[in-house]
Structure formats: C-alpha cells, structure tokens
Amino acid sequence: MTIYVIVLVVYLGALAAIGIAFSGRSKSAGDFAIGGRSVGPWVTALSFVAAYYSSVVIIGGGGFGWKYGLATLWIGAGNVLIGTTLAWIILGRRIRRFTANLDAVTLPSFFAGRYGSPAARIFSAAVTGLFLIIYNVSVLKGMANSFEVLMDLPYWVGVLISGLVILFYTAVGGYLAVVWTSMVQGVVMIVALALLAFMALRQVGGLAAAAGRLADIDPGLVATPGVWGWAGLISYTLIVSLGTWGMPQLIIRFYSIKNDRMLRLGTVVVTVGASIALLPYLCGAISRVFVPELASADQAIPSLTRIVLNDWGGALFLAGVVAAGMSTFAGVLIIISSSLVRDVWVHGLGRALSPAAELRANRSMSLAVGLISLAIALKPPALILVLTAFSWAVIASTNLWPLLFGVYWRRTSPRATLASMITGVAAALLWQAWPRLPLPPLPPALAGIHGFVVGTTLGLVVIVAGTLLGRPAPQRLLDATWHGKTSAASE
Amino acid sequence: MAPWNLPWSTFGAFIVLAVTIVLAVGWALWDRRRDHREQP
Numbered sequence: 001m002t003i004y005v006i007v008l009v010v011y012l013g014a015l016a017a018i019g020i021a022f023s024g025r026s027k028s029a030g031d032f033a034i035g036g037r038s039v040g041p042w043v044t045a046l047s048f049v050a051a052y053y054s055s056v057v058i059i060g061g062g063g064f065g066w067k068y069g070l071a072t073l074w075i076g077a078g079n080v081l082i083g084t085t086l087a088w089i090i091l092g093r094r095i096r097r098f099t100a101n102l103d104a105v106t107l108p109s110f111f112a113g114r115y116g117s118p119a120a121r122i123f124s125a126a127v128t129g130l131f132l133i134i135y136n137v138s139v140l141k142g143m144a145n146s147f148e149v150l151m152d153l154p155y156w157v158g159v160l161i162s163g164l165v166i167l168f169y170t171a172v173g174g175y176l177a178v179v180w181t182s183m184v185q186g187v188v189m190i191v192a193l194a195l196l197a198f199m200a201l202r203q204v205g206g207l208a209a210a211a212g213r214l215a216d217i218d219p220g221l222v223a224t225p226g227v228w229g230w231a232g233l234i235s236y237t238l239i240v241s242l243g244t245w246g247m248p249q250l251i252i253r254f255y256s257i258k259n260d261r262m263l264r265l266g267t268v269v270v271t272v273g274a275s276i277a278l279l280p281y282l283c284g285a286i287s288r289v290f291v292p293e294l295a296s297a298d299q300a301i302p303s304l305t306r307i308v309l310n311d312w313g314g315a316l317f318l319a320g321v322v323a324a325g326m327s328t329f330a331g332v333l334i335i336i337s338s339s340l341v342r343d344v345w346v347h348g349l350g351r352a353l354s355p356a357a358e359l360r361a362n363r364s365m366s367l368a369v370g371l372i373s374l375a376i377a378l379k380p381p382a383l384i385l386v387l388t389a390f391s392w393a394v395i396a397s398t399n400l401w402p403l404l405f406g407v408y409w410r411r412t413s414p415r416a417t418l419a420s421m422i423t424g425v426a427a428a429l430l431w432q433a434w435p436r437l438p439l440p441p442l443p444p445a446l447a448g449i450h451g452f453v454v455g456t457t458l459g460l461v462v463i464v465a466g467t468l469l470g471r472p473a474p475q476r477l478l479d480a481t482w483h484g485k486t487s488a489a490s491e
Numbered sequence: 492m493a494p495w496n497l498p499w500s501t502f503g504a505f506i507v508l509a510v511t512i513v514l515a516v517g518w519a520l521w522d523r524r525r526d527h528r529e530q531p
Contacts, residue, residue, distance in 0.1 A: 070497065073504035081511040089518050207495040215496075224500035260526065264519040271515035275508055 007315035019169025022177040039256045041266035047182035048253045049273040054328030055142030056388045063297030065284020068228040069221030076278035078241035084274040088267040094407040095254040101484030107248040108343040115414035125343035127398045129336045131391040138387035140377035143325035149302030163374040170330045171363045178330040185323030192320025193279040199308040200286045213289045231448030239452040243392040246400030249331040337365035397424030397455030401463045416466025420459040428455030
C-alpha cells in the first residue's frame with residue numbers, strides 16, 4: 001500500500017506541476033482550446049495515443065478479452081489501422097490546413113465555417129458535449145475500478161482522487177497542459193501495458209501455452225469470431241476504430257500540429273505507439289486462464305495485475321491506468337468546454353465575450369462539466385466499454401460524415417450535412433433503445449448490430465443523397481476553406 | 492495452424508498490425524518525396 005501511495009503521489013504531483021507550469025501560457029480561448037497551433041510531432045502523436053486509449057480501452061478492452069477471448073485482438077488491430085494510421089493519413093493534413101484557413105478551434109466551428117450552417121454548429125456542439133460527458137463517466141469508472149481492486153480503496157475515493165487532479169490541471173493549464181501531461185501519460189501507459197503483457201506471458205508460459213489453456217476452457221476463446229460472433233466483433237471494431245474519425249478530442253490533435261513535415265513524422269510515431277492497442281485484449285484473454293470466474297469482466301485486468309506483478313509493478317500499472325484515464329478525461333473536458341462556450345454560448349446564443357472573459361468561461365465550464373461527470377460516475381451504470389460504445393456511436397454518427405465529406409467533397413450540401421447529423425443520431429439512439437421500447441423484438445441476426453453501424457450507415461445515405469439532390473455551400477466558403485481566401489467568419 | 496498455436500483467423504490481427512506499420516513508414520517516405528518534387 002505504501003509503495004502505491006508513493007508512486008501515485010509523485011506521479012500526480014508531477015502532473016499538477018505541469019498544469020501550473022502552463023497556467024500562464026493560455027492567454028486566449030484559442031490557446032486554451034488548441035494551444036495556438038504550435039505543437040510538435042512527438043507530443044501530438046503520444047498525446048493522440050493517450051487520448052485515444054483511455055482507461056476504457058485498458059480496463060474495458062481487457063474485460064472484453066476476458067469475456068470473448070483472443071478474437072478481440074482484431075479490435076486492437078482495427079484501432080491501429082483504421083483509428084490511427086488511416087485517420088492521420090486521410091484526415092490529418094486537410095484538417096490541419098482547413099481549420100487554419102478558417103481559424104476554427106473546435107469541430108463545430110469548422111462545420112460553421114465550411115458549410116455556413118449555424119444549426120450544424122449548434123447541433124454538433126450540443127450532441128458532442130452531452131454524450132462526451134457519458135464517455136467521461138466511463139473513463140472515471142475505469143480509473144476508480146483500478147483503485148478499488150489494486151489499493152482496496154472504496155470506489156468513490158478512486159473517482160474523487162482521479163477527477164479532482166484532472167480538473168485542477170485542465171482548468172489551470174488548458175490545452176497545452178493537457179497535451180504535455182498526455183505525452184507523459186502516454187509514455188507511462190505504454191511502459192505499464194508492456195510490463196503487464198510481458199509478465200503475464202511469462203507466467204502463463206508464452207502465447208502458445210495461453211492459447212492452449214484458453215482452448216481447454218472453450219475453443220471459441222481462441223478462434224475468430226469465436227464466442228462473440230461476427231456482428232458483435234465487427235460492430236465494436238468499427239465503433240472504436242472508425243468512430244475516432246468523428247471524435248473531437250482526437251481530431252483536435254490535427255488542428256494543433258505545426259506543419260506537414262511534423263504530420264509525416266507524427267504518423268509513424270503514432271502508429272508505433274498505437275500498437276499497444278492489442279495488449280489490453282491480449283492481457284484480458286490471458287487473465288481468463290488465471291481467473292476463470294469474476295463478478296464483473298471489468299475486474300479482469302486489475303486482477304491479473306495483482307497476480308503477475310509485484311507491488312512496484314502494480315503501482316506502475318495503476319499509474320498507467322490513471323494516466324490513460326486522465327489524459328482522455330482532460331482532453332474531453334477541453335473539447336466540451338470550448339464547444340459549449342464558443343459554439344453554443346457565444347455563437348448559438350449570440351452572447352459576445354471578450355477574449356479574457358471567454359478564457360475565464362472556458363475554465364469555469366471545464367470545472368462545471370468535470371464536476372457533473374464526477375457526480376454521475378459515483379453511481380455509473382453498465383460495463384464501461386458498453387457505455388463508451390454508446391456515447392461514441394452517437395457522437396460519431398453526428399460528426400463522421402460531415403467532417404470526412406467536408407474536407408474531400410467540395411459539393412457536400414450544408415442542408416444534407418445537417419440532415420445526416422440528425423438522422424445519424426436519431427437512428428443510433430433508436431436502435432440502442434429498441435429492446436426497451438414497446439416494439440417487436442429485432443431478428444437475432446440484426447440484434448447483435450450496434451447502433452453505431454445503423455446511425456453511420458443511414459447518415460451516409462442521407463448526406464450522399466442529399467448532396468446529389470441539393471446545392472453546395474456558397475463558393476466564398478469553399479474558397480475560404482480550401483485556400484483561406486476570404487474571411488469565413490467561422491469564429 | 493499459425494504461429495503460437497493460433498488459428499490463422501486470429502493470427503491475422505498480428506499480420507494487419509505489421510502491415511499497418513509498413514504502411515505508415517511507406518506513406519511518410521512517399522509523401523516526403525512528393526513534397527520535395529513539388530517544391531522548386
């Protein structure tokens with residue numbers, strides 16, 4: 001216990017110090033939201049990994065590995081290929097250039113500048129803000145579960161410790177503090193996961209032995225799609241891989257990177273760093289060999305940690321999980337606060353704020369949203385990966401196609417964009433709520449499909465059909481987006 | 492059976508990971524060369 005306390009106090013103290021060090025650097029809302037577009041490739045890449053792989057991936061992904069076996073390695077492979085490398089190659093450069101051309105600092109403000117649609121801005125900001133809070137709850141739950149199992153602390157104490165430290169350095173230091181702490185957290189997380197996987201494999205006698213022992217329990221724990229089935233495996237892989245293309249806390253990393261050269265180096269660094277995505281699923285599957293029965297699958301990784309690591313290793317791993325959760329939570333807080341203040345309050349409700357007042361409003365909003373997340377996390381529902389998938393499904397159904405088509409298809413119609421957002425959200429929510437509504441049950445073949453697939457598919461149909469039938473955005477907005485020729489007044 | 496006693500359907504995840512790393516490095520080199528060609 002003493003070792004855990006020492007490691008955590010040193011680690012959390014260092015994070016708070018980074019927040020204080022950057023407190024004077026955020027002089028405007030733009031600095032607070034995207035760090036003045038001045039961040040290098042290593043910091044951007046590692047902070048992307050840290051923001052992407054939260055405690056949800058480590059704890060929730062491990063839980064899925066325990067429950068569904070080695071087929072879940074495909075989720076990790078999808079995270080690296082689709083969620084990271086292809087996202088950087090396909091979206092990175094255009095988003096960096098276009099948001100700079102439009103002087104947009106949030107995803108909704110990009111929609112406003114690109115499409116000239118205040119309604120799309122407010123809708124995206126509202127949906128993103130609301131459902132990212134749900135995501136933050138699952139992130140806090142992951143951290144608190146680890147404190148609970150590894151330190152025998154009550155769940156609520158874990159929630160409070162994690163939440164309050166993040167709130168402090170986010171509100172004080174803004175994006176630069178978040179991105180630098182994320183880099184440190186990314187390194188801690190990579191080391192911690194590699195250590196756990198190495199020790200787990202050593203203890204079980206290697207991957208071949210683990211596969212053999214899992215097959216003895218159930219051959220479906222080794223094969224693909226195995227005990228899960230294709231519908232569930234493909235749905236979840238798409239949500240947590242393709243879903244990143246519509247997640248503002250990840251997309252924002254492209255806004256802040258300095259130039260194209262750094263984007264290239266960042267793509268290689270982020271791909272190598274992101275490869276750790278397979279480890280939680282691998283460790284989760286191995287944990288089934290050691291702990292065949294668990295009250296909740298979310299306890300698989302913390303339980304494995306207790307078995308294969310000593311106190312110092314366990315403390316390092318807990319620091320890694322806390323790191324993963326904090327970096328994501330903080331990145332999400334910045335997104336929610338800047339979207340709600342800038343896109344909803346200033347532009348949606350027409351309440352002009354001075355730069356200093358907007359910065360203060362951002363800080364206050366991040367504190368308020370953080371406290372709300374913290375309060376909900378004290379009594380959260382469901383498995384954390386289920387919660388996450390739900391919030392990602394709705395947010396990605398809103399933002400994915402308007403963003404992708406917005407940077408590649410000049411003709412994309414503003415009205416079709418808004419219709420696609422509304423259709424995507426409505427379809428994802430309806431599909432997820434279907435079993436609880438007084439409606440005939442879905443056929444078994446469809447029931448395993450997640451609302452994400454339904455929402456994004458319908459959103460795609462609407463944006464393509466609506467664009468083919470409708471009118472593109474005015475030429476001046478397209479010129480402003482592609483060439484920065486005129487002021488698009490996105491801000 | 493693939494390495495580590497895994498079925499190929501599961502081992503494929505490791506193959507995809509390796510191909511992705513090669514893709515990232517290959518794209519970065521290709522993009523750098525393209526940038527050099529475009530700049531006088």
